[in-house]
């Protein structure tokens with residue numbers, strides 16, 4: 001399953017947030033969306049995921065999701081969005097409860113996904129007991145449990161400290177190597193974009209337009225941000241963003 | 255200030271200025287204050303400093319309580335009050351939570367009911383006592399009705415306040431995983447609003463105990479409130495204080511029960 005974003009424009013009342021977005025989301029690739037804060041990245045992701053209706057334009061689904069996909073478009077949120085009154089197990093169980101009524105099968109799925117994300121030993125912990133990095137791993141496990149066709153990640157590492165972020169980036173690379181998932185990855189962090197993106201779309205300040213789409217040719221597993229190739233892509237991104245970010249910083253919200 | 259030199263500079267530890275603003279439990283002091291007060295009260299009464307007309311001695315209150323207990327009247331009165339309190343409070347709480355949920359979930363309900371609740375909430379329900387007698391008669395109906403009415407409105411407000419405070423991203427998360435409205439209400443909104451609902455219950459339990467005395471003004475023969483009324487009209491102050499003491503202990507017991515419920519139901523909180 002793939003997605004095509006077709007001439008999408010969005011405004012909140014009279015605040016234009018996104019302007020004429022055209023974008024393809026291709027199977028098996030991580031598409032990074034970078035742009036200055038407030039440019040409409042989260043809005044775009046919500047529109048892609050069907051949580052909001054675009055003012056004009058459409059998000060088109062090409063092909064069917066795999067048979068076994070329980071929730072084809074699945075979000076991973078910046079602030080984890082875990083239910084504090086459910087344990088790690090309970091949180092992963094939540095979306096499965098509406099789809100898998102057979103309890104032994106559901107438990108098997110949960111056990112498997114906790115194993116794959118190396119969370120088995122935290123099964124009975126409450127969110128308040130685990131670190132931010134662990135919380136986001138739980139959210140990733142919860143997302144994987146419903147076998148998404150496309151992951152929609154909204155700054156998934158932005159609430160974490162630099163070292164944890166580094167570790168989770170490695171985890172995500174590992175995960176992609178194994179599962180070849182499709183993802184739209186929103187970030188304001190160029191490092192993350194360069195490390196994780198197969199393509200990187202740069203958005204302008206609000207109203208967000210697509211300024212440029214960059215291809216990153218290297219394999220995910222051996223990307224070294226210090227190597228000249230990636231460093232020049234990063235420099236190119238910053239070049240694109242610098243003035244936009246400066247101007248965006250001076251924009252009034254309303 | 256003196257120019258710093260390598261030696262001969264004064265050495266001083268940085269003064270501590272943090273701390274405070276945190277309470278430590280001093281159990282002995284809590285009990286001590288209580289006992290000291292009893293002691294002063296008792297000696298005051300015995301020496302005649304506190305006139306018996308003004309306040310009965312603790313020992314007299316104790317005797318009155320013992321008589322009440324021994325005669326079996328305590329249980330009669332208490333069970334009558336508890337039945338009214340239980341029925342009114344449970345019904346008021348259930349209806350209140352249901353209404354609070356309706357207001358929390360549906361704009362139509364909020365627009366129509368929330369102002370009404372806000373308008374009726376602050377009126378003292380005791381003022382409506384005559385109306386309750388007309389509506390529900392002088393039997394159990396008016397007594398239960400008064401407590402129900404008194405506990406309903408605070409519960410509504412606590413419930414929809416709790417729902418309004420549930421993190422919106424959790425709701426969005428539920429939607430993003432395809433949960434339906436009912437599942438979101440049951441698995442996200444209800445547990446999220448539970449802390450507010452439980453602290454609402456603390457308040458309504460106290461309101462219920464306050465109202466039971468008023469309710470038992472209405473032609474009641476049994477009930478702690480009725481007992482206090484009776485003692486009051488006879489100026490049997492020792493019995494009156496004993497009755498009030500029973501209400502106080504009842505309040506503490508209910509509070510402790512809700513505390514236990516919180517400890518169990520909200521164990522996910524720090």
Ligand SMILES: Nc1ncnc2c1ncn2[C@@H]1O[C@H](COP(=O)(O)OP(=O)(O)O)[C@@H](O)[C@H]1O
Nearest residue numbers: 012017036037038039040041042043044206253
């Ligand atoms: N639900 C909403 N209602 C009104 N304005 C909104 C809403 N969501 C976002 N906005 C506004 O739209 C703009 C883009 O927001 P967002 O998509 O969150 O930006 P980003 O994720 O790129 O930082 C911001 O100016 C924000 O204030």
Ligand SMILES: [Mg+2]
Nearest residue numbers: 041042043155
């Ligand atoms: Mg955002």
